[in-house]
Structures are given as structure tokens and as C-alpha cells.
Amino acid sequence: MLVTDDPAVHQLRSLLTLAEELHFGRAAARLYLTQPALSQQIRTLERRLGVQLFARTSRKVQLTSLGHALLPLVRNVVDAADELRNAARHPSDDADALVLRVGLTDCAAALAATRRVIATLTTLHPGLEVDFQVLDLVEQATALTVGRVDAAFVYLPVPDGFETEPLTTEPRVVCLPAADPLARRPTLRLADLSGRPTVSLAPEASPVERRFWAMDPRPDGTRVRYTDHQVTRVESLLSAVSFDGAIAFLPAVAAELFPRPDIRYRTVADLAPCTFGVVWPERDGEVCRGITALADVCRRLRDQGGLPPGTMREPDEDPSTAQHPAGDDGFGAGTTGGPGGGRSVWD
Known part of the structure; x- marks a missing residue:
């Protein structure tokens, strides 16, 4: 097959989204496209690359073996395009200005610990400019490795080679389809979930992350059976749970951040908690x-x-009236507003 054009970045984004969802309808909804438009983009991409990326049947969509192999390269191209766009949108006017590039996921952005740390940091260090970049579940570690961000707010654990400052600890819960019989029980044990397939993170996620969030192996030594998904975002993970009857483990705060009528979050009595914190790469020399x-x-x-x-909101608190007065040393900095003093890629 003759390849005549280079692939477009938007087509590569479509590939990554479809690889996560493995469902044209859900992927198209995430991309704000019609299903025929997404199908056309994928066909055009396959024609330009000269390969088949997906195997399609009337019942399901799967990545081909070559599609799996190309995913890391595709992510590199999309990440590079994002980095170029961010650099163009936020040029530094002063080469000597102190800028801290901080990565965080959509989930981390809503946590009280994140808001309190950033508000206090910018209060105590008014000359420090904080540049926020939104990361997905895979990028939270890879963005640090390639130097795209200096530090990140993440749920631990992370691979070796990072310094960590733990902030808070909270329970983990299991996500189940609402129609699952187990969802009618308020509390479960890991043995109740034996044999249930677990939604797979994208292969770029570190092994330590994949094992921790899948509870692999289980306490009895049983290895986990993973789905064929390539998930990088929480919403995609929850869609996989809802449509494909799989399970996933998330921090307990997910029940508040991602309420869905098709999903139930249940306590697992013998599931260890998780820790949220700040991480940055280990350095031999002086830390910035x-x-x-x-x-x-x-x-x-x-x-x-x-x-x-x-x-950032207590369960019974009205967010419109919440107040957090600052202390004399700046360590009571408010948490109800945005991360003060920062510059964000959301802007």
C-alpha cells in the first residue's frame, strides 16, 4: 500500500482514544465527533500509515498486534505536539524567572491537599510562578521522566527514581457495574471479586502502578486477569467497567468526583488504603x-x-460560603479558590 501523507495529530489522538475505549460510539462521544467521522479518521490514518490498526467485527473492536506496538510511538508524537503548543502559549518573558512546572490529573486538581499546598506555596513564595499542566494516568509519571514537568501531584506508588512527599491517606474502593449483584452489598472482600476481569491501564503505566491499582497478585497469590483496554483516564476506566462488566480499584474520593448512575463504588474490607503526594525525579546534583x-x-x-x-469541600459544606482564613505564617492559606499565583494550561 502506498503511503502518501503523514498522519495528522488529531488522527493520532483519535487512535489513542479508540485504543482506550475499544468502542467507536464511546470514543466518538469523548472526541465530540460523530461515529462515522471517527471511523473515517481511523480509516484515513490506517491508509496513511499503510497498516491495519484495529480489527473490527460486528461485536467488538480490538487493536491489532501492530497497533499495540505503535501505541508508545503515537503517544510520543501527541505528547510532543502538546508540549510544543504549551510552550507557544506560555512563553517565558524573563529567562531568569523562577517557574515551577507542576503536573496533576483532573482528580488531583479537586483535592483539598493540592489546593492547600499550592495556595500556601504561592503565599510564602510570591516570586515563584507555578505553571500547571493536566496529565492523564500514564503521563503523571512519564511527564516527569522526560522533563515535561518538574513535579507532580499523584497517587502513589511510583517507579524507582523519584523523590516523594506523602500528603494524605485514604481508602481504596472497588468500582462495579450498577447491575452487578455484588453492587447490592455495602461491603465486600477481595475474595468476592475473585475471577472478575480488571480494567487494564495503558502499557506505558509502570508495572508498580499497574500491580498496585489492580491488586495483582491477590492475597492468595492469584494473578489478575486484565481486559484488553488501554486506559489512560478515569472516565474511560469507568466506561469500561460499565459496558464490559469489569472491575477497577480507585481512591475513595472517586465516588464524589465521578458519580455515575451506571457505576457503584463499594468498600472492600481487606483492601489496603492509598497515599496521595507530591513526586519529582531524583537528581544527583542540586535540586531547583x-x-x-x-x-x-x-x-x-x-x-x-x-x-x-x-x-476541597467538606461533605456537608456549601461551597459558596466556605471560608478558610490564613494563619500568621501563611500555612492556613485558603483552599476554596483556584491555586493562587499559578498559571494554568486550562486558561
């Missing part, structure tokens, strides 16, 4: 001033007990 300041704020707030788990 921005990371030093961030690590110091994390330690001081944690030691003072000022970092409750959960979101």
Missing part, C-alpha cells in the same frame, strides 16, 4: 529552588495536620 520550596511546604503542612484527605 522551586522543588525545594514545594517539598518544604508539603512537610510543614503534613506535620501540622493541615492536609485532610478528600476534596
